[in-house]
Amino acid sequence: MSAVDDEGLRMAETKKSNLALVAARAGVSVASVSRVLNGGSASEDMTRRVREAAEALGYVPDASARTLRTGRTDQIALAVADVGNPVYVQMMRTVTPIVARAGYRLVVSSTGSDPDDQIDLVTSLNRGYADGLLLSPLRITPELIEAMRASRLPIVVIGSLPPDVELDNVRADSATGVGLAVEHLAAQGRRRIALVNGPVDTVPGAARLAGYLDAIRRFELPSSPELQVTATGFTYRAGRRAVADLLGQASPDAVVCANDLLAVAALKELAASGARVPDDVAVVGMDDTDAAELATPSLTSVDLGSAKRAKAAAKLLIRRIEDPEAPVRGLVIAPSLSVRESTGPVTDHAEVRS
Amino acid sequence: MSAVDDEGLRMAETKKSNLALVAARAGVSVASVSRVLNGGSASEDMTRRVREAAEALGYVPDASARTLRTGRTDQIALAVADVGNPVYVQMMRTVTPIVARAGYRLVVSSTGSDPDDQIDLVTSLNRGYADGLLLSPLRITPELIEAMRASRLPIVVIGSLPPDVELDNVRADSATGVGLAVEHLAAQGRRRIALVNGPVDTVPGAARLAGYLDAIRRFELPSSPELQVTATGFTYRAGRRAVADLLGQASPDAVVCANDLLAVAALKELAASGARVPDDVAVVGMDDTDAAELATPSLTSVDLGSAKRAKAAAKLLIRRIEDPEAPVRGLVIAPSLSVRESTGPVTDHAEVRS
DNA sequence: AACGTTCTTAAGAACGATTACAAGAACGAT
DNA sequence: ATCGTTCTTGTAATCGTTCTTAAGAACGTT
Secondary structure (H helix, E strand, O other): OOOOOOOOOOOOOOOOOOHHHHHHHHOOOHHHHHHHHOOOOOOHHHHHHHHHHHHHHOOOOOHHHHHHHHOOOOEEEEEEOOOOOHHHHHHHHHHHHHHHHOOOEEEEEEOOOOHHHHHHHHHHHHHHHOOEEEEOOOOOOHHHHHHHHHOOOOEEEEOOOOOOOOOOEEEEOHHHHHHHHHHHHHHOOOOOEEEEEOOOOOHHHHHHHHHHHHHHHHOOOOOOHHHEEEOOOOOHHHHHHHHHHHHHHOOOOEEEEOOHHHHHHHHHHHHHOOOOOOOOOEEEEEOOOHHHHHOOOOOEEEEOOHHHHHHHHHHHHHHHHHOOOOOOOEEEEOOEEEOOHHHOOHHHHHHHHO | OOOOOOOOOOOOOOOOOOHHHHHHHHOOOHHHHHHHHOOOOOOHHHHHHHHHHHHHHOOOOOHHHHHHHHOOOOEEEEEEOOOOOHHHHHHHHHHHHHHHHOOOEEEEEEOOOOHHHHHHHHHHHHHHHOOEEEEOOOOOOHHHHHHHHHOOOOEEEEOOOOOOOOOOEEEEOHHHHHHHHHHHHHHOOOOOEEEEEOOOOOHHHHHHHHHHHHHHHHOOOOOOHHHEEEOOOOOHHHHHHHHHHHHHHOOOOEEEEOOHHHHHHHHHHHHHOOOOOOOOOEEEEEOOOHHHHHOOOOOEEEEOOHHHHHHHHHHHHHHHHHOOOOOOOEEEEOOEEEOOHHHOOHHHHHHHHO
């Protein structure tokens, strides 16, 4: 409680204010104020008076009025299924500077994995709260596709779509990605390669299972149902349960996981069971997020190009917003493998071990 | 390429539509349409016709028009400094259901740690793109405080403020939290307790340093500048560098870190240097996020009540939106300690493994 | 001096929703 | 039959901005 009150000294009174008030104070018309503030041509005297009045009143233009008039919000929405998944963090990071450079603000909303949530999101997009949407849906239903197709505002899908759907999208090549992982493991002489997948009724879950089965066949590895487990979600906790089940029913010498969180869960569960990584069991994650580098041992991870995908999707969306007639595009980003400790050269340890 | 085109069969044409179109189709006035759709009283016949017309046209109300008229957006904004920090993920998770239950949608924007970004954010809030803002600023400047004070729309600060500032806020008690960590370590006989802090010109950085110095004095532990290092940010990478510096200049038997990311960095750097955790060096994190549980070994972490703080802040904001005259409140959430492996008793370690 | 050109500024019409107000219909009561 | 009440529906104003149109001023040209 200081004795001196210095409030009101130079306090911009942001209570409320609009063009009319500024105009009245400057002694000009609202049109002129708008023109000056939006960089139209005006006399020097006019410009000065308007600027002063606006400053004095702490004028801030009203977003909804402007949007109503112009039809633009200068916002782009990014919808993610799970804010806890580091792959989405990576996407947010990549997208933010791109949309900012194009003059948009990014707003993030988190949906559940429920397709209905996403339909709601598309609907509310059509209320016009953003100029476009970047959507990365886990599950795709015909209803969701129909909603996206009917959307008045542009949507770019990050992820795969059924082949006949004509929507801008940027997809990963999960199958090839899983193939890279299996190839890497097989080259080390690993034979009992397990898959820890997320729900197979999701787009990534289905793609990763397909890629796994294909790779197992290609490399002529033993295939057995016991080596495949499905977590109830792409989360750490679900991963722990799934891996515990796996270890109860099989003895893999390598585990490929559908994302990095599941892979961290595998590391933990293996450690709890007394198995050494990578000596006894190798672990491969997917998405190549921060979590892969932070894990102990650090995780070999399939880079599905999330950052590139997000970047490409953002550019696609911006182009589409600016030119609604642009042809529909579908991009595929090639995967690569980031090798780290969790699949570390077996030779070093194998020598020691045997 | 199927031979049959079934487009236009029942495709809701969401091109554009407004109350006037719906009204024309239903043969009633726009006012009646609005009334029916917003749950006003209307005859059965009227209701049916309006519903049908709205459905047929795929009518979706325009957000900006509604906002312009009513002054409400039904959105609450949450601004976080770093989407990569798991403590913010925790906050987002907690806040989402609370605002949803109150009928708001949550939009997340990420600011940098630069106070100017946050001032921009407050300004754009005053454009009316949300009904209120939850802000967790890393650095607080007089300008930011002035901007928040002058805001036309309510803001609740998650974090500490200078004592004389009258703004709704929910703060952690970092000092006591650090004290809990030091007490726990001292009770194990650890004496050379180091601090890995974030930048001290940030609010949490300053608070944690103060708490550390106070605790060191209280427990009569040796204090030396070599035991205190400051990372250039609250990130993993900055943490690695800071811990490397620390290990180069001192031999701590315990490390208290200003957040979980820094603590994970400490684990990694200690492992790289050959030190065993917790046998040689104990590590304590802060915020008690998922990262603490996922780390190897799992991290003992000071729970600064982030989830509770976020929850309380959201409730405060909603109350404030609904009653702008409500008295200003400041809450403090008490910290607690979640003990895990990284400070585990050395004896216990042996039991588990044998 | 009359006229056309250019430049500056103002007036007013949108954008699409909500809502106060008024007008008319329906209905029961006296 | 008249009046008052209630219920339903329509008319029109309003939110704050942008932008078209047009009016007026300034200036050069013939």
